[in-house]
Amino acid sequence: MTETIARAQILDTALERPRLTSQLAQTWKTESGLWGALATVDHKIIGRRYITTAFVFLALGGVLAILMRLQLASPEARVIGPDRYNQIFTMHGANMMFLFAVPVMEAMGVYLVPLMLGTRNIAFPRLNAFSYWIFLAGGLVLWISFALDMGPDVGWFAYVPLSGPQYAPGKRADIWAQMITFTEVAALAVAVEIVVTVFKQRAPGMSLDRIPLFVWAMLVTSFVVIMAMPAIMIASTSLILDRLIGTHFYNPAEGGDVLLWQHLFWFFGHPEVYIIFLPAVGMVSTMVATFSRRPVFGYLALVMALIATGILAFGLWVHHMFTTGLPRLGESFFTASSMAIAVPAGIQIFCWIATLWDGRPVFKTPLLFVIGFIVTFVMGGLTGVMVASVPFDTQVHDTYFVVAHFHYVLIGGAVFPLLGAVYYWFPKFTGRMMSERLGRWAFWLIFIGFHCTFFPMHVLGLEGMPRRIYTYQPDLPWHGLNLFVSASAAVLAAGFIVFFIDVFVSARSGNPAGDNPWDAPTLEWATSSPPPAYNFAHIPVVGSANPLWEQQGSLDVANGLHTDRREIVITTLTTAEPQARESSPQNSIWPLFAAIATSIMLVWSIFSPWAVVWGSIPVAITLVGWFWPKGTPEDEA
Amino acid sequence: MKERVVLDLSELPLHGFGPASVTWWGTIAFMLIEGTGFALAIAVYLYLMSLAPVWPFNAKPPGLLPGTIITAALLLSVIPNIMLSRWAEQQDLRKVRIGMIVMSVAGLVPMIIRAFEFQALNINWDDNAYGSIVWTLLGLHTTHILTDLIDTLVLAALMFSRHADNPRRFGDVQDNAMYWNFVVATWLPIYGCIYWLARI
Numbered sequence: 008m009t010e011t012i013a014r015a016q017i018l019d020t021a022l023e024r025p026r027l028t029s030q031l032a033q034t035w036k037t038e039s040g041l042w043g044a045l046a047t048v049d050h051k052i053i054g055r056r057y058i059t060t061a062f063v064f065l066a067l068g069g070v071l072a073i074l075m076r077l078q079l080a081s082p083e084a085r086v087i088g089p090d091r092y093n094q095i096f097t098m099h100g101a102n103m104m105f106l107f108a109v110p111v112m113e114a115m116g117v118y119l120v121p122l123m124l125g126t127r128n129i130a131f132p133r134l135n136a137f138s139y140w141i142f143l144a145g146g147l148v149l150w151i152s153f154a155l156d157m158g159p160d161v162g163w164f165a166y167v168p169l170s171g172p173q174y175a176p177g178k179r180a181d182i183w184a185q186m187i188t189f190t191e192v193a194a195l196a197v198a199v200e201i202v203v204t205v206f207k208q209r210a211p212g213m214s215l216d217r218i219p220l221f222v223w224a225m226l227v228t229s230f231v232v233i234m235a236m237p238a239i240m241i242a243s244t245s246l247i248l249d250r251l252i253g254t255h256f257y258n259p260a261e262g263g264d265v266l267l268w269q270h271l272f273w274f275f276g277h278p279e280v281y282i283i284f285l286p287a288v289g290m291v292s293t294m295v296a297t298f299s300r301r302p303v304f305g306y307l308a309l310v311m312a313l314i315a316t317g318i319l320a321f322g323l324w325v326h327h328m329f330t331t332g333l334p335r336l337g338e339s340f341f342t343a344s345s346m347a348i349a350v351p352a353g354i355q356i357f358c359w360i361a362t363l364w365d366g367r368p369v370f371k372t373p374l375l376f377v378i379g380f381i382v383t384f385v386m387g388g389l390t391g392v393m394v395a396s397v398p399f400d401t402q403v404h405d406t407y408f409v410v411a412h413f414h415y416v417l418i419g420g421a422v423f424p425l426l427g428a429v430y431y432w433f434p435k436f437t438g439r440m441m442s443e444r445l446g447r448w449a450f451w452l453i454f455i456g457f458h459c460t461f462f463p464m465h466v467l468g469l470e471g472m473p474r475r476i477y478t479y480q481p482d483l484p485w486h487g488l489n490l491f492v493s494a495s496a497a498v499l500a501a502g503f504i505v506f507f508i509d510v511f512v513s514a515r516s517g518n519p520a521g522d523n524p525w526d527a528p529t530l531e532w533a534t535s536s537p538p539p540a541y542n543f544a545h546i547p548v549v550g551s552a553n554p555l556w557e558q559q560g561s562l563d564v565a566n567g568l569h570t571d572r573r574e575i576v577i578t579t580l581t582t583a584e585p586q587a588r589e590s591s592p593q594n595s596i597w598p599l600f601a602a603i604a605t606s607i608m609l610v611w612s613i614f615s616p617w618a619v620v621w622g623s624i625p626v627a628i629t630l631v632g633w634f635w636p637k638g639t640p641e642d643e644a
Numbered sequence: 645m646k647e648r649v650v651l652d653l654s655e656l657p658l659h660g661f662g663p664a665s666v667t668w669w670g671t672i673a674f675m676l677i678e679g680t681g682f683a684l685a686i687a688v689y690l691y692l693m694s695l696a697p698v699w700p701f702n703a704k705p706p707g708l709l710p711g712t713i714i715t716a717a718l719l720l721s722v723i724p725n726i727m728l729s730r731w732a733e734q735q736d737l738r739k740v741r742i743g744m745i746v747m748s749v750a751g752l753v754p755m756i757i758r759a760f761e762f763q764a765l766n767i768n769w770d771d772n773a774y775g776s777i778v779w780t781l782l783g784l785h786t787t788h789i790l791t792d793l794i795d796t797l798v799l800a801a802l803m804f805s806r807h808a809d810n811p812r813r814f815g816d817v818q819d820n821a822m823y824w825n826f827v828v829a830t831w832l833p834i835y836g837c838i839y840w841l842a843r844i
C-alpha cells in the first residue's frame with residue numbers, strides 16, 4: 008500500500024466558468040462503461056433506474072391483472088386454473104405494493120429531493136446504490152419463483168394459518184416472506200437517506216417553512232417507513248422461523264396466536280397505504296401550485312395535514328380486522344380514528360381547490376391527472392368512511408366492494424398523481440418534453456377505463472361476490488358486470504400502453520425542454536435538464552418557499568466549496584444555517600458486492616438456518632470493503 | 645440563469661461533528677428503526693403473555709445468573725465507552741487506541757456469557773410460543789451486540805492504520821460509542837421482560 012492520502016485543495020472561488028464546471032464534472036462523474044454503471048452513486052442515475060424498474064414491475068403486475076380479468080370475464084372460464092390463479096392474485100398484490108408502489112414513490116424522492124433541496128447528492132449515496140440492488144434482487148426472486156411455479160399463493164398479506172407450516176408446504180410462502188425482507192431493507196435504507204438529506208443538506212436559508220411540499224411529504228413518509236416497516240420484518244421473519252425451525256408464534260396449540268399475525272401485518276399494512284399516498288399528495292401540492300400560477304394555498308395547513316396523516320396512520324390498523332371478533336370497545340376506537348383521518352385528507356383537498364380557484368389554472372396533462380386524482384380519491388375516501396363502520400364492513404368484508412375501495416384510493420390516490428408527476432418531471436429527468444396530445448389520450452383512456460373497471464366492483468361486492476375466487480357459476484347474477492369490468496380493463500390497459508409509448512417516444516425525440524419549461528418555482532428547475540452530475544455549480548441560497556418565482560431570472564448562490572473533492576454543505580436542522588462543508592462518498596462497487604452477498608444469504612436462509620451464520624461472513628467482508636477509507640480527499644477531513 | 649454570490653462558505657470546517665454530521669443522524673435513524681423493532685418484539689412478548697393461562701408457559705422462569713452478570717457487564721462498559729467518546733472528541737489518538745481495545749473486550753465479554761444465558765432460559769425455541777419469543781428477544785439482542793462488536797473491531801483496526809489521525813475517524817469513534825450506549829439501553833427492557841416479567 009504505497010498510495011498517499013490526498014486532500015482537497017482547489018476552491019471554486021479560484022475558478023471561472025467553464026473551468027469550474029469541467030472540474031466539478033470531473034469530480035462528480037460516473038465512469039462510462041459497465042463498471043461505471045455498476046459502481047455509480049449518483050442519486051439521479053440510481054433514481055432513474057429505480058423508477059424505471061418499478062414501472063417495469065407495474066407493467067408486469069398489469070399483465071397479471073389482465074389475466075385475472077380474462078379468467079373472470081365469463082362464468083366457469085378455463086383460462087387459468089385455481090392454483091395458478093392463487094399465485095396470480097398474490098403476485099399481483101405483492102408486486103404492486105412491494106415492487107411498484109412503495110419503491111416508485113421512494114425513487115421519485117431519491118431523484119427529486121436532493122435537487123429540490125439544492126444539494127449535490129443524497130445522504131449516504133452508497134447505501135442508496137445498495138438499496139437499489141437489493142430491491143432489484145427482491146423483485147427477481149419473486150418473479151423467477153413465479154416463473155418456476157414457486158410463486159407465493161397465500162394472498163399479499165399471507166395470513167396464517169394458511170401461510171404457516173401446516174397449510175402451505177413447499178417454499179411458496181417463504182418466497183413471499185423473504186421478498187418482504189428484500190424490499191423492506193431497500194425501503195428502510197432510502198427512508199434513512201431522505202430523512203438525513205432533508206435534515207442536514209438543505210440549501211442555506213431553506214428554513215422549515217421554505218421546504219417544498221413534496222420534500223415535506225417524503226420526509227413524513229420516510230418516518231412512517233421507519234416506524235412501520237420493522238413490524239412487517241418481525242412478522243415475516245417469525246413466519247419463516249415457524250416454517251423453518253419449528254417456532255410456534257402462530258401455532259395456537261403451543262401458546263401462539265394467529266391474530267398476532269394480523270396485528271403485526273396491519274400495524275405495517277395500514278401505514279403502508281400512507282407510505283404510498285403521502286408522496287402522491289406532495290406531488291399534487293407541487294403541481295397544483297405550478298399550474299395555478301400561484302403559491303399553494305395553506306402551506307402550513309398542508310404540512311400539518313401531512314404530519315397528522317403520518318401519525319394517525321398508526322392508529323387505524325384494526326379496521327382491517329373488524330370481522331375477527333375483537334372487543335367491541337376496541338372496534339369503536341378504530342372506527343373513530345378511521346373516520347378522523349378523513350379530516351387531514353379533507354383539509355388538503357380544500358387547500359388544492361382554493362389554490363386552483365384563486366389561480367389561473369393551465370390545463371396541461373399533469374393538471375389533468377391531478378383533477379382525475381381529486382375526483383377519484385374523494386370517491387375512494389367516501390367508501391373508506393363507509394367501511395370504517397363495523398356493521399357495514401362486516402357485510403362487505405372480503406368482497407369486491409373492498410377491492411373497488413382500495414383500487415380507488417391506491418390508483419386514484421397514488422397512481423394518478425404519479426403519472427401526472429412523470430409528465431411534470433420528465434423534462435427534468437430526460438431534457439425532453441412528453442407529448443401533450445398523447446398525454447391527453449393517456450389521461451382520458453386511463454380515467455374512463457379506471458372508473459368503468461372499478462366502479463362496478465362496488466356493485467358486485469354488494470351483490471356478494473367474494474374476493475380471490477378464480478371463477479363463479481353461471482346462475483349467479485355477476486356475469487354481465489364482470490364482462491363489462493373485463494372489457495373496461497382493456498381500455499385502462501390501452502391507456503397505460505399509450506402512456507408507455509409516450510415515454511419511449513419522448514425520451515428519444517421529444518421537444519427539448521430547457522431548464523424550466525413549466526416556469527415552476529422550486530430549485531430542481533434552477534439547473535439544466537437533465538442536471539449535471541454535480542446538480543448545481545454553486546449551491547443555491549434560499550430566501551423564500553418559491554425561490555424561482557421570487558427572483559425571476561437570477562439565483563442567489565454561495566461559493567467557497569472545493570471542486571476537487573465531492574463536497575456538499577451541511578446546514579442546521581431548523582433554520583438551515585451553514586454548519587460545515589462535508590464530503591460526499593465517491594463511486595464504489597462495494598454496495599453491489601454487499602447486495603449480492605446479502606441476497607445470497609437471504610435466499611439461502613429460505614432453505615437452511617445455517618445460511619444466516621455462514622452467509623453473513625461475506626456480507627461482513629463486503630461491508631468492510633465498503634467502509635474502509637481509500638485515501639481519497641472524500642475520506643479525509 | 646444568472647447567479648449572484650451572496651454567501652461565502654470558505655471558512656466552514658471540512659467535516660462536521662455530532663449533530664453537524666450526516667453519520668450522526670444516520671446512526672440515530674438506524675437506532676430508531678432498531679428501537680422500533682425491539683419495541684415490537686417486546687409487544688409480541690406481552691401479547692403472548694396476555695393470552696397464556698400461566699406465564700412462563702409450561703416452563704420454569706429463566707435462571708437469573710448469566711443474564712444479570714451480562715446486565716452488570718453492559719452497564720459497567722458504559723463508563724469506558726463514555727471516556728472513549730470524550731477522548732475522541734479531544735482527538736487524542738493514543739487514548740482512543742487504548743479505548744478501542746478496551747471496548748473491543750467489553751463487547752467480547754457479553755458474547756461469551758451470552759452462550760450460557762441461552763442455556764439458562766430453561767426452554768427451547770421450538771417447545772412453545774413462549775420459548776419462541778424468549779429466544780427471539782435474546783437472539784435479536786445478541787445480533788445487536790455482535791454487529792456492534794464487529795464494527796468496533798474494524799474501527800479499532802482502522803485507528804491503528806495510517807487513516808487514523810483524522811477528524812472524520814474520531815467522529816466515527818464517537819458515533820460508534822453512541823451506538824454502544826444504545827445497545828446497552830435496549831438491553832434493559834429486554835432483561836426486565838425475559839427475567840422479571842416471567843417472575844410476577
